Amino acid sequence: MFCTRILSLAFLLLFINFNKVLSFSSIDYRNALTKSLLYFEAQRSGKLPPNNRVDWRRDSGLNDGEDVNIDLTGGYHDAGDHVKFGFPLAFTITTLSWSTLEFQDQLTRNKEFSNALSAIKWGTDYLIKAHPQPNVLYGQVGEGDPDHACWMRPEQMTTPRTAYKIDEQRPGADLAAETAAAFAAASIVFQGTDASYSKVLLNHARQLFDFARTHPGLYQNSINDAGKFYSSSGYEDELLWAAAWLYRATNGKPYLDFLNAAGNTGGTRTTFSWDDKYVGAQVLVAKLVLEKKVPDSGVMAQFKNQAEQFICACAQKGNGNVKKTPGGLLWFLPFNNLQYIATATLAASAYSDYLSAAEASIQCPGGILQSKDLVDLARSQVDYILGSNPRNMSYMVGFGNNFPGQVHHRAASIVSIKKDPTPVSCKEGFDKWFDRNEPNPNVLEGAVVGGPDANDAFTDSRGNFQQSEPATVTPAPLVGVFAFLAK
Numbered sequence: 001m002f003c004t005r006i007l008s009l010a011f012l013l014l015f016i017n018f019n020k021v022l023s024f025s026s027i028d029y030r031n032a033l034t035k036s037l038l039y040f041e042a043q044r045s046g047k048l049p050p051n052n053r054v055d056w057r058r059d060s061g062l063n064d065g066e067d068v069n070i071d072l073t074g075g076y077h078d079a080g081d082h083v084k085f086g087f088p089l090a091f092t093i094t095t096l097s098w099s100t101l102e103f104q105d106q107l108t109r110n111k112e113f114s115n116a117l118s119a120i121k122w123g124t125d126y127l128i129k130a131h132p133q134p135n136v137l138y139g140q141v142g143e144g145d146p147d148h149a150c151w152m153r154p155e156q157m158t159t160p161r162t163a164y165k166i167d168e169q170r171p172g173a174d175l176a177a178e179t180a181a182a183f184a185a186a187s188i189v190f191q192g193t194d195a196s197y198s199k200v201l202l203n204h205a206r207q208l209f210d211f212a213r214t215h216p217g218l219y220q221n222s223i224n225d226a227g228k229f230y231s232s233s234g235y236e237d238e239l240l241w242a243a244a245w246l247y248r249a250t251n252g253k254p255y256l257d258f259l260n261a262a263g264n265t266g267g268t269r270t271t272f273s274w275d276d277k278y279v280g281a282q283v284l285v286a287k288l289v290l291e292k293k294v295p296d297s298g299v300m301a302q303f304k305n306q307a308e309q310f311i312c313a314c315a316q317k318g319n320g321n322v323k324k325t326p327g328g329l330l331w332f333l334p335f336n337n338l339q340y341i342a343t344a345t346l347a348a349s350a351y352s353d354y355l356s357a358a359e360a361s362i363q364c365p366g367g368i369l370q371s372k373d374l375v376d377l378a379r380s381q382v383d384y385i386l387g388s389n390p391r392n393m394s395y396m397v398g399f400g401n402n403f404p405g406q407v408h409h410r411a412a413s414i415v416s417i418k419k420d421p422t423p424v425s426c427k428e429g430f431d432k433w434f435d436r437n438e439p440n441p442n443v444l445e446g447a448v449v450g451g452p453d454a455n456d457a458f459t460d461s462r463g464n465f466q467q468s469e470p471a472t473v474t475p476a477p478l479v480g481v482f483a484f485l486a487k
Helices: 002-025 029-042 086-102 104-109 113-129 144-148 173-192 195-214 236-250 253-260 278-290 298-314 337-358 371-385 426-434 475-486
Strands: 137-141 163-166 362-364 367-369
Touching (some): 029 475, 086 137, 086 173, 086 337, 104 475, 113 195, 173 195, 173 236, 236 278, 278 337, 298 337, 298 362, 337 475
Antiparallel strands (some): 137 163, 362 367
């Protein structure tokens, strides 16, 4: 009888483990990767190309820049609205470029490298237009309050499309430096496929870094409207982030000297986001230390140690660990928590490769982290996002059978102009479409919504914008993580 019970227990454990394997293998990271890049085509502003794969979208914002006599068409709508906010848009391009650069081989194997290049170039082409002079950068098109007060298609916008800029009299070192980082990171991506375009991007990066360095100040003091929605907490982090990317792009000593002269390397951060880039700069410098390109001492060692302390906290081996929901999701902040998970997992995925190449590990306060541990960390968070959670819900729209239907997104929530070209007015959009208690007529494939709350709860409602609104800053770093896990 005892032996029979032992055998029964063994078979039960085998069955449980087998089901775990099945659950693990059932997550299609390649499909998630494909959809994440498709999402960017739904967010496009401007004249859409014939090969645009989102068939329910049409041209929009074709007069952007008309008020300042500059062509500012193109780029990306920020989230569920139609404003082009330059600060998060630039960060989107920087992290999308980092994703592509770090995991180019995996993107190529999964036949998504060309789509990643297209997504980056749609952004950088716009940013080139927005930077018509060395010390002039247009950082916003559209007005936040009027845009948010209307619920209408982007193709038929009637809200103001005012263009806002920074310049020598009205500086914004954070915006200029973040855009420099985007140009520099993208220039590396295009080095192997379009050398002349890469040089153009690098020239813009150099100019904007010099502009940011010599003209300090917060950009929302110059573009007041942006401060209501994407207020910056400082510009020192963007300067370090941009310098790190420019050094990676050029090996130029002035950029390394700038990093070495940093009086503040950020300390141990609690988030990595469109507003706080210290972790990104720390990880990029740590890569140089691990590759023995810079000494593991002084300021360079500070950068590396602080990058690793952030990763330790995410892996629950730090002095002040990141909180987790009961279902295992890292919990940073209530508003669009998944954006912070996206950046943290990109940092962990990239660092896993850096550790592996250097045959190194991280000495955390709570124990050692190996390269594989960082893979497991990234996988656990991505699996949660894609449906392995208490609600069995995918927080990526269009992935799996159970995903948010009432996504807070104007274009997706109103019947396509292709099916019904009848104009939908500002108020009519709220009455007829926003308040409609049904799934959106257009599936915004690849969008990642804000996600569940601290207790794993989620309300699928357009009015619940903290949880149900997607933004470009979230899938951009996840492109790299999905590619990394898809192998």
